[in-house]
Amino acid sequence: xxxxxxxxxxxxxxxxxxxxxxxxxxxxxxxxxxxxxxxxxxxxxxxxxxxxxxxxxxxxxxxxxxxxxxxxxxxxxxxxxxxxxxxxxxxxxxxxxxxxxxxxxxxxxxxxxxxxxxxxxxxxxxxxxxxxxxxxxxxxxxxxxxxxxxxxxxxxxxxxxxxxxxxxxxxxxxxxxxxxxxxxxxxxxxxxxxxxxxxxxxxxxxxxxxxxxxxxxxxxxxxxxxxxxxxxxxxxxxxxxxxxxxxxxxxxxxxxx
Amino acid sequence: xxxxxxxxxxxxxxxxxxxxxxxxxxxxxxxxxxxxxxxxxxxxxxxxxxxxxxxxxxxxxxxxxxxxxxxxxxxxxxxxxxxxxxxxxxxxxxxxxxxxxxxxxxxxxxxxxxxxxxxxxxxxxxxxxxxxxxxxxxxxxxxxxxxxxxxxxxxxxxxxxxxxxxxxxxxxxxxxxxxxxxxxxxxxxxxxxxxxxxxxxxxxxxxxxxxxxxxxxxxxxxxxxxxxxxxxxxxxxxxxxxxxxxxxxxxxxxxxxxxxxxxxxxxxxxxxxxxxxxxxxxxxxxxxxxxxxxxxxxxxxxxxxxxxxxxxxxxxxxx
Numbered sequence: 001x002x003x004x005x006x007x008x009x010x011x012x013x014x015x016x017x018x019x020x021x022x023x024x025x026x027x028x029x030x031x032x033x034x035x036x037x038x039x040x041x042x043x044x045x046x047x048x049x050x051x052x053x054x055x056x057x058x059x060x061x062x063x064x065x066x067x068x069x070x071x072x073x074x075x076x077x078x079x080x081x082x083x084x085x086x087x088x089x090x091x092x093x094x095x096x097x098x099x100x101x102x103x104x105x106x107x108x109x110x111x112x113x114x115x116x117x118x119x120x121x122x123x124x125x126x127x128x129x130x131x132x133x134x135x136x137x138x139x140x141x142x143x144x145x146x147x148x149x150x151x152x153x154x155x156x157x158x159x160x161x162x163x164x165x166x167x168x169x170x171x172x173x174x175x176x177x178x179x180x181x182x183x184x185x186x187x188x189x190x191x192x193x194x195x196x197x198x199x200x201x202x203x204x205x206x207x208x209x210x211x212x213x214x215x216x217x218x219x220x221x222x223x224x225x226x227x228x229x230x231x232x233x234x235x236x237x238x239x240x241x242x243x244x245x246x247x248x249x250x251x252x253x254x255x256x257x
Numbered sequence: 258x259x260x261x262x263x264x265x266x267x268x269x270x271x272x273x274x275x276x277x278x279x280x281x282x283x284x285x286x287x288x289x290x291x292x293x294x295x296x297x298x299x300x301x302x303x304x305x306x307x308x309x310x311x312x313x314x315x316x317x318x319x320x321x322x323x324x325x326x327x328x329x330x331x332x333x334x335x336x337x338x339x340x341x342x343x344x345x346x347x348x349x350x351x352x353x354x355x356x357x358x359x360x361x362x363x364x365x366x367x368x369x370x371x372x373x374x375x376x377x378x379x380x381x382x383x384x385x386x387x388x389x390x391x392x393x394x395x396x397x398x399x400x401x402x403x404x405x406x407x408x409x410x411x412x413x414x415x416x417x418x419x420x421x422x423x424x425x426x427x428x429x430x431x432x433x434x435x436x437x438x439x440x441x442x443x444x445x446x447x448x449x450x451x452x453x454x455x456x457x458x459x460x461x462x463x464x465x466x467x468x469x470x471x472x473x474x475x476x477x478x479x480x481x482x483x484x485x486x487x488x489x490x491x492x493x494x495x496x497x498x499x500x501x502x503x504x505x506x507x508x509x510x511x512x513x514x515x516x517x518x519x520x521x522x523x524x525x526x527x528x529x530x531x532x533x534x535x536x537x538x539x540x541x542x543x544x545x546x547x548x549x550x551x552x553x554x555x556x557x558x559x560x561x562x563x564x565x566x567x568x569x570x571x572x573x574x575x576x
Contacts, residue, residue: 015523015524096358099359120506122389126365126367128358128359128365130355132355132359135360140434142436158439166443167444168440168441169439169442170436171437218363218365218399218400220396220398221394221396222382222396224392224393224394225395227390227528227531229549232552232553233554234552234553235548235555236553238556238557238558238562243566246566250514253535
């Protein structure tokens with residue numbers, strides 16, 4: 001039976017971040033959290049493949065204890081169980097740590113046929129965890145996948161990768177890992193019944209001590225500052241005179257000719 | 258061998274990274290710049306443009322993706338022990354870099370937009386965007402080599418210099434990848450390349466139906482520009498091809514003039530147009546975030562404003 005792992009990350013909703021204009025510090029007081037946008041597609045694709053071919057889907061995340069609240073959301077989207085790899089030190093992980101932790105946890109849990117990750121996370125968008133995880137597990141991977149066809153009987157998959165220069169179709173034996181693009185599917189919106197049902201699904205906790213490693217960062221953050229943009233922020237109305245003033249200004253700027 | 262190593266998918270991107278690498282090498286007391294190449298001919302060109310040594314990868318068998326080079330690159334890097342390894346941040350480059358970094362257990366700065374060297378510590382200080390472009394993260398790499406992927410067109414390509422000499426090393430055969438390419442469909446050439454346009458007219462969700470994009474087209478025509486769009490217009494509504502959406506995961510544009518029509522100004526989109534010289538935004542909602550990213554903001558319905566704007570531009574430009 002097909003065993004699918006869908007990886008997801010619980011991230012700050014970037015729309016809630018405010019920037020102190022003077023100090024450029026990020027104001028995180030009232031931020032909400034969400035399943036990283038691209039990972040919704042990863043979970044959805046895992047569940048669709050399971051619906052088509054049978055087998056099982058486990059949703060997996062790494063994070064500090066506070067990320068526990070993500071599990072209900074993830075499970076309401078269809079996976080029948082979750083692994084929660086958690087430790088207080090697992091806040092603000094850099095991608096090589098996340099990949100190393102996932103790799104160790106997946107090794108301790110044993111068999112799988114397919115791992116699906118999003119193209120990147122919506123907070124860091126480093127696009128490293130998927131391919132780095134495949135490398136650490138010693139399995140083949142296909143990144144930027146827009147369409148996947150599984151042939152569980154033959155233990156293989158065919159994937160269409162959407163790249164800058166066109167579509168590349170690849171064939172890979174399972175077990176394998178793919179990272180998926182947002183247009184591979186439209187994630188379902190969980191129904192109330194699914195949300196309520198998610199609370200009853202099993203969650204297995206994996207502790208740092210189960211993994212027997214320290215997972216030191218290889219990339220260290222020196223600073224995080226709000227991105228600034230020097231713009232004039234002049235506002236005009238839709239009145240004809242105002243529009244003429246804007247056109248005159250653009251001519252003066254020398255950007256239209 | 259140490260030094261600064263470079264891998265890129267194309268000739269153009271390799272030359273851009275040679276330019277970045279040689280500038281770092283000068284600050285590192287003339288460290289070597291070592292570049293990968295896929296042919297002997299390219300190797301000669303890279304040497305003339307500043308590489309000290311070129312590692313020539315053997316040709317791939319048919320049906321092998323570029324990523325099949327990963328084990329060969331890992332082996333070469335293990336043997337050569339570079340200080341710094343720069344890879345072009347194309348899609349394939351990003352995968353290759355992530356896998357090489359994982360195999361070598363080192364840190365990787367993805368999508369590095371600026372870098373400088375701390376000469377004392379011989380440490381790269383790298384910047385990248387975070388939270389969809391809302392913030393800038395400055396990082397250093399504590400592993401070895403220090404790795405970064407750098408988006409194409411971040412640096413000017415290196416130019417050839419007279420009489421430069423260098424070493425060319427042929428690398429041994431490449432094991433076949435378990436990923437087999439069974440089909441390739443090259444993308445049809447784009448009619449317009451919005452990354453090259455001097456004026457970009459961007460259509461957002463403020464447009465009510467596909468036909469109305471004619472307004473954006475007409476505005477682009479008058480200003481000699483090209484039409485782009487936000488991600489939902491391409492991916493959810495599918496009114497325009499995906500090649501035309503502007504954003505952190507789409508196209509990055511830096512025209513002289515960017516005109517956003519009915520564009521809300523989500524941070525992911527703004528990241529794709531933030532380098533525009535002048536920004537004009539038209540939006541009904543005076544609180545739309547796009548106005549914070551604009552030099553000139555017109556608060557109004559685009560269906561009312563754009564025809565007036567076109568009319569005024571025709572008069573001003575004698576068109």
